[in-house]
Amino acid sequence: MKILICISNVPDTTTKIRFVNDNTAFDTNGVQWIINPWDELALTRALELKEGSSGAIEKVSVISVGPQSSEPTLRKALAIGADDAIRVNAEPKDAFAVAQQLAEAIKDEGYDLIISGIESSDYNGAAVGGMLAEFLGIASVSSVSGINFESGGFQVKREIDGGSEMVAAQTPFVAIIQKGVAIVPRIPSMRGIMQARTKPLKVVESSATDNLTEFVDYELPPAKAACKMVDPENMKELVNLLHTEAKVL
Amino acid sequence: MSVLVYTENWDGKFKKLSFELVSFAKGIAEMTGTSVTALSIGNVDAEELNKLGNYGASKIVEVKDDRLNHLINGAYSSIISQVAEKEGSSVVILSNNNTGKALAPRVSVKLKAGLVAGVNALPSSANPFIIKKKAFTGKAFANVKVKSDKKILTLNQNSFGVKESGGSASVEAFSPSLNDADFKTEVKDVHKVTGKVLLTDAEIVVSGGRGMKGPENWGPIEELAGLLGAATACSRPVSDEGWRPHEEHTGQTGKIIAPNLYIAAGISGAIQHVAGISSSKCIVAINKDNEAPIFEAADYGVIGDVMQVLPALIDAVKSFKSEN
Numbered sequence A: 001m002k003i004l005i006c007i008s009n010v011p012d013t014t015t016k017i018r019f020v021n022d023n024t025a026f027d028t029n030g031v032q033w034i035i036n037p038w039d040e041l042a043l044t045r046a047l048e049l050k051e052g053s054s055g056a057i058e059k060v061s062v063i064s065v066g067p068q069s070s071e072p073t074l075r076k077a078l079a080i081g082a083d084d085a086i087r088v089n090a091e092p093k094d095a096f097a098v099a100q101q102l103a104e105a106i107k108d109e110g111y112d113l114i115i116s117g118i119e120s121s122d123y124n125g126a127a128v129g130g131m132l133a134e135f136l137g138i139a140s141v142s143s144v145s146g147i148n149f150e151s152g153g154f155q156v157k158r159e160i161d162g163g164s165e166m167v168a169a170q171t172p173f174v175a176i177i178q179k180g181v182a183i184v185p186r187i188p189s190m191r192g193i194m195q196a197r198t199k200p201l202k203v204v205e206s207s208a209t210d211n212l213t214e215f216v217d218y219e220l221p222p223a224k225a226a227c228k229m230v231d232p233e234n235m236k237e238l239v240n241l242l243h244t245e246a247k248v249l
Numbered sequence B: 001m002s003v004l005v006y007t008e009n010w011d012g013k014f015k016k017l018s019f020e021l022v023s024f025a026k027g028i029a030e031m032t033g034t035s036v037t038a039l040s041i042g043n044v045d046a047e048e049l050n051k052l053g054n055y056g057a058s059k060i061v062e063v064k065d066d067r068l069n070h071l072i073n074g075a076y077s078s079i080i081s082q083v084a085e086k087e088g089s090s091v092v093i094l095s096n097n098n099t100g101k102a103l104a105p106r107v108s109v110k111l112k113a114g115l116v117a118g119v120n121a122l123p124s125s126a127n128p129f130i131i132k133k134k135a136f137t138g139k140a141f142a143n144v145k146v147k148s149d150k151k152i153l154t155l156n157q158n159s160f161g162v163k164e165s166g167g168s169a170s171v172e173a174f175s176p177s178l179n180d181a182d183f184k185t186e187v188k189d190v191h192k193v194t195g196k197v198l199l200t201d202a203e204i205v206v207s208g209g210r211g212m213k214g215p216e217n218w219g220p221i222e223e224l225a226g227l228l229g230a231a232t233a234c235s236r237p238v239s240d241e242g243w244r245p246h247e248e249h250t251g252q253t254g255k256i257i258a259p260n261l262y263i264a265a266g267i268s269g270a271i272q273h274v275a276g277i278s279s280s281k282c283i284v285a286i287n288k289d290n291e292a293p294i295f296e297a298a299d300y301g302v303i304g305d306v307m308q309v310l311p312a313l314i315d316a317v318k319s320f321k322s323e324n
């Protein structure tokens, strides 16, 4: 069995968001890039599954569509424990194009389980995993909060309103994960960092894509009015404000 | 030509979410000079279906099939695409909830339609089609142009509101053509918790952070939530510590919610937490540290110890309830 994790390279979650060129581009100046938090959890879980599989899961690979500047993020994934990495050499413009690139790069590679995150923390597309499954003509299970490997197959737990379901899917399939598959992301060990330098990182040239959407420009949310302070001894006043001013009670 | 909206049901009933989607679809139909067709999958009775007319649907396409009792992404997205083709729909609308996130990307590929996920308002222009969406996990908005003829949008819950237009709709049954390839997943087991207000549906949310000190102190949070008909939530370390169930974890890596009122007790207001709650209409923060960043996100703030403020707030809500 082979597992593939789709990795999105995103700004660190504490990044102050600014735009340049008349608000048409994200200001990448001084930005720290990280593995999208979901993808980091997916990788963590995949490694746990591999380690517990007595060899049945041979390999955990990672793939990312991005320019050369995104390679450190893939190296980090290798340092965490992925066996090999693929970078599709293309600027990730929109989810549709990214999914097309991914599908083209992996269609003949025989991965049994492909994992993506529910959304990238930058463009919040919430789309690549589902699109990839459709391009490959395979099943997808979304809102996945747990993945197990038992008697040679994968079982996933899916969150539904007010509960959860256990779902069996025919391999290959795409699991689109959210919170729960792993709690604490694994961090690279010293040994992992050393090994990562020599692990294979393959660069694949980009393929043709359709361009259906375009980010025209950006806005920052309007500044919030100052917080109104209420005396802790006067909760009646707070309830009154919530009722008459905010009109939420 | 029409705007197609997928209206999800819960055990045969629609929720406010479904009516909000239809209201939003009606807004787009008015901008583009078309009408709204609503698609319902599953067993929903005629009276319930007819409610959709009141929010602007002029036609309802109904699909019933016993194989569709659980969400199966392949089959559901195939049905939505077939109905969109049949109706000549130029815009397809779903919710930006778990179901919409599961289906919209697949429909996008099937129809070769540009997808904009997480919109909050009508497009700023219909031609070219430009619409605003959330980006950078709530820290910014992006204006996105959709260049394909067909477009797919997913709407953030509680962002547009419900608008009654007082119309009525015709209902038409549709039998989709489905094959085995559409059913590659199988639900083995269902586990449901009942009787709780769902976090993503709740109008009011009472949430606790590490400042609550331990799971044994959650009594006031639950009591206040009970009084207000609210759902309970928490910050990430609280669920990581196992003080509260994971479904309650709110923020960038947990649930993203937009209630009318969010009460944060003993939560510092880290950027990743605020990312999940910043769309709330009104935020109340209770924290003993007057420099806690949560006060920058909040509308009303109380500086004090949660263990004193919460019981006082509970008393004030009780007397408000008895007077109103």
Ligand SMILES: Cc1cc2nc3c(=O)[nH]c(=O)nc-3n(C[C@H](O)[C@H](O)[C@H](O)COP(=O)(O)OP(=O)(O)OC[C@H]3O[C@@H](n4cnc5c(N)ncnc54)[C@H](O)[C@@H]3O)c2cc1C
Binding pocket: A013, A037, B208, B209, B210, B211, B212, B234, B235, B236, B237, B238, B249, B250, B251, B252, B253, B254, B265, B266, B267, B268, B269, B270, B271, B272, B273, B276, B286, B287, B288, B289, B292, B304, B305, B306, B307
């Ligand atoms: C990639 C990433 C993703 C993350 N995603 C999330 C997420 O989705 N959601 C999330 O919540 N966090 C997330 N975090 C964690 C986040 O950065 C914070 O660590 C977390 O939100 C802090 O939780 P807290 O406010 O409960 O605890 P703390 O930061 O410990 O704050 C406790 C607060 O309680 C106050 N307090 C203490 N005692 C009292 C008292 N008696 N009365 C009143 N106030 C009191 C303190 O003044 C303090 O402000 C993420 C972090 C990373 C790196």
Ligand SMILES: Nc1ncnc2c1ncn2[C@@H]1O[C@H](COP(=O)(O)O)[C@@H](O)[C@H]1O
Binding pocket: A005, A006, A007, A008, A009, A036, A038, A039, A063, A064, A065, A066, A092, A095, A098, A102, A115, A116, A117, A118, A119, A120, A121, A123, A124, A125, A126, A127, A128, A129
């Ligand atoms: N450029 C990319 N390369 C590889 N995978 C990606 C890329 N962008 C997004 N993904 C995957 O798709 C998920 C959802 O991202 P998105 O649809 O962009 O919100 C991410 O968590 C990744 O698993």
